[in-house]
Amino acid sequence: MELTNAIILLLNYTILPALTYGSQLALGAIFVTLIYGILRFANFATGDMMSFGTMFAVLLTYYFQSIGISFGVLPTALLTIPFAIFMMIFYMLTIDKFVFSYYRVKKSPPVQLAMVSVGVMFVTQAIIRIIIGPFDRRFLDGEKFILKATEFKEMTGLSEGLTIKSTQVLTIFITIVVVSIMFWFLNKTKTGTSMRAYSDNEDLALLSGIDPKRVVLITWVIAGILATIGGILYGLDKSYRPFVYFNNMLPIFAAAIVGGIGNPFGAFLGGYVIAFAEIFLTYAYKKFFAYLLPEALEPNSMVQLLSTDYKFAISFSILVLVLLFRPSGIFEGKKI
Amino acid sequence: MAFFEGNKMTAGYGDGPDIISSCSINVDRGEIVAILGPNGAGKSTAMKAMLGLLNLKSGSVNIDGKDISKFSPHDRIKQGISFVPQTRNVFAELTVRENLEVGAFLREDDINKVIEEIYELFPILKEKKSQVVGQLSGGQRQQVALGRALMIKPSVLMLDEPTAGVSPIVMDELFQHILKVKETNVAIIMVEQNAKQALSISDRGYVLVTGENKFEGSGKELLNDPEVRRSFLGA
Ligand SMILES: Nc1ncnc2c1ncn2[C@@H]1O[C@H](COP(=O)(O)OP(=O)(O)OP(=O)(O)O)[C@@H](O)[C@H]1O
Numbered sequence: 223m224e225l226t227n228a229i230i231l232l233l234n235y236t237i238l239p240a241l242t243y244g245s246q247l248a249l250g251a252i253f254v255t256l257i258y259g260i261l262r263f264a265n266f267a268t269g270d271m272m273s274f275g276t277m278f279a280v281l282l283t284y285y286f287q288s289i290g291i292s293f294g295v296l297p298t299a300l301l302t303i304p305f306a307i308f309m310m311i312f313y314m315l316t317i318d319k320f321v322f323s324y325y326r327v328k329k330s331p332p333v334q335l336a337m338v339s340v341g342v343m344f345v346t347q348a349i350i351r352i353i354i355g356p357f358d359r360r361f362l363d364g365e366k367f368i369l370k371a372t373e374f375k376e377m378t379g380l381s382e383g384l385t386i387k388s389t390q391v392l393t394i395f396i397t398i399v400v401v402s403i404m405f406w407f408l409n410k411t412k413t414g415t416s417m418r419a420y421s422d423n424e425d426l427a428l429l430s431g432i433d434p435k436r437v438v439l440i441t442w443v444i445a446g447i448l449a450t451i452g453g454i455l456y457g458l459d460k461s462y463r464p465f466v467y468f469n470n471m472l473p474i475f476a477a478a479i480v481g482g483i484g485n486p487f488g489a490f491l492g493g494y495v496i497a498f499a500e501i502f503l504t505y506a507y508k509k510f511f512a513y514l515l516p517e518a519l520e521p522n523s524m525v526q527l528l529s530t531d532y533k534f535a536i537s538f539s540i541l542v543l544v545l546l547f548r549p550s551g552i553f554e555g556k557k558i
Numbered sequence: 559m560a561f562f563e564g565n566k567m568t569a570g571y572g573d574g575p576d577i578i579s580s581c582s583i584n585v586d587r588g589e590i591v592a593i594l595g596p597n598g599a600g601k602s603t604a605m606k607a608m609l610g611l612l613n614l615k616s617g618s619v620n621i622d623g624k625d626i627s628k629f630s631p632h633d634r635i636k637q638g639i640s641f642v643p644q645t646r647n648v649f650a651e652l653t654v655r656e657n658l659e660v661g662a663f664l665r666e667d668d669i670n671k672v673i674e675e676i677y678e679l680f681p682i683l684k685e686k687k688s689q690v691v692g693q694l695s696g697g698q699r700q701q702v703a704l705g706r707a708l709m710i711k712p713s714v715l716m717l718d719e720p721t722a723g724v725s726p727i728v729m730d731e732l733f734q735h736i737l738k739v740k741e742t743n744v745a746i747i748m749v750e751q752n753a754k755q756a757l758s759i760s761d762r763g764y765v766l767v768t769g770e771n772k773f774e775g776s777g778k779e780l781l782n783d784p785e786v787r788r789s790f791l792g793a
């Protein structure tokens with residue numbers, strides 16, 4: 223009984239949140255890795271692009287609510303996804319046309335494109351502040367919980383409750399669907415293969431008749447889908463605050479690099495590695511041990527390895543360690 | 559008039575000096591033509607100029623009587639010209655089969671039949687079809703490179719040092735494959751360092767020196783020409 227309680231405790235406070243957060247990071251990390259693998263630069267505007275797409279979902283959710291459209295038990299924001307993705311892709315393609323393509327045609331070194339993306343990041347932040355402002359916004363509606371702690375306790379008779387939030391299930395489910403479709407597309411379709419070919423050997427791809435403009439276009443379309451869905455899922459689960467999206471770039475880049483930059487499947491797994499590391503290392507295990515150990519041995523302290531204030535330090539440390547010891551990432555796998 | 563010809567081509571990279579000047583190369587269908595010459599002579603450059611990877615300052619490129627000098631590389635490929643570059647001539651991160659599929663990118667029809675034909679020509683590729691090309695041996699990679707280029711069923715095949723870095727036995731094997739391709743009525747131009755062996759399977763050859771045609775003739779003539787022997791064949 224005590225063991226079951228301990229497991230439920232971990233499931234409730236670490237595993238389920240880490241799977242959710244990991245999925246959100248994974249979507250962002252695949253976005254980073256695709257841009258890096260195909261357009262060949264580190265996109266520092268990643269976090270703010272995710273925020274940009276989410277902003278439209280927030281605004282449209284408010285609008286839908288004001289005219290009485292809802293999605294029943296599901297969040298209204300889900301209905302706004304296609305529109306938000308469309309706006310995101312439109313924005314990305316505009317930026318690409320007026321900013322990135324110039325440097326790409328000039329064959330500028332990747333570091334120069336990365337610097338340009340820093341500029342894009344600032345501009346994107348400014349646009350977001352002008353349109354929606356810097357404040358914290360909640361846009362989750364519908365049924366919040368699939369399972370409440372009290373219901374779980376009644377059902378099982380355990381003293382430890384398990385809460386399953388609808389955003390957690392939605393995040394994990396939608397991520398699996400989106401990522402599966404994306405991998406199918408990249409690995410099994412002609413266009414996907416041509417994108418991997420372009421990423422591997424640009425010159426030979428041209429000699430095979432692959433049109434680089436089309437590859438770039440499709441890359442931004444996929445990136446727009448990943449960025450918007452990742453951003454919306456994160457915003458629904460936590461809340462939408464532009465600055466937090468900027469901050470999330472650190473764990474997202476860490477996930478992409480842990481997975482081997484340019485390797486989408488690695489980035490996917492990397493998202494979970496970072497999320498689990500962050501949550502396992504900052505969780506206070508006092509209650510967990512209280513369940514398992516005899517009373518005499520119960521810890522007095524919180525048994526927390528690191529304060530949650532240090533969660534970014536964890537991403538950062540993992541990033542540095544991987545770059546020092548396994549710069550090609552910890553997973554084997556095909557590059558994009 | 560030959561099927562595919564570069565006439566008096568003069569070209570260089572960007573604003574740099576002319577690398578080839580008034581260089582002419584032509585080839586007919588079902589013929590192998592070798593381009594020989596010292597390192598840096600402009601052999602690769604001549605091929606790139608024929609494919610449109612660099613702009614001609616003067617001269618022209620024709621295929622089947624049609625002037626394609628102003629065509630982009632992409633449009634020339636669509637005319638059936640296939641090129642295997644000297645370096646990085648495979649997709650190392652893709653599987654053998656995916657390399658072939660990418661080679662057929664411009665084809666709209668069912669490519670499985672063509673892939674089967676390539677497997678017949680290069681049995682080793684069938685055996686290794688699911689393997690990532692980066693893990694293959696040098697000779698196997700050259701076969702992948704050839705196979706990729708053949709996927710569009712080209713009328714012209716340009717090979718830049720197809721036997722670079724392979725053992726003499728594998729080189730003979732590759733030359734046998736190239737002869738088989740020739741029998742399918744493809745016009746083949748190849749740059750080779752192994753001059754003697756290349757000339758022995760070629761119908762004709764050109765010797766380029768500092769970007770200009772220095773000698774040309776049938777494979778036999780060049781092999782027996784005392785001056786060519788002394789300067790290029792090391793005998
Ligand atoms: N991309 C390039 N930009 C500028 N110059 C180039 C470029 N590629 C080749 N060159 C120059 O053009 C000249 C001819 O090079 P090319 O590659 O055509 O020689 P090659 O005959 O193929 O030699 P090799 O036998 O070594 O392959 C060389 O002097 C080289 O430095």
Ligand SMILES: [Mg+2]
Pocket residue numbers: 601602603644718749
């Ligand atoms: Mg060369």
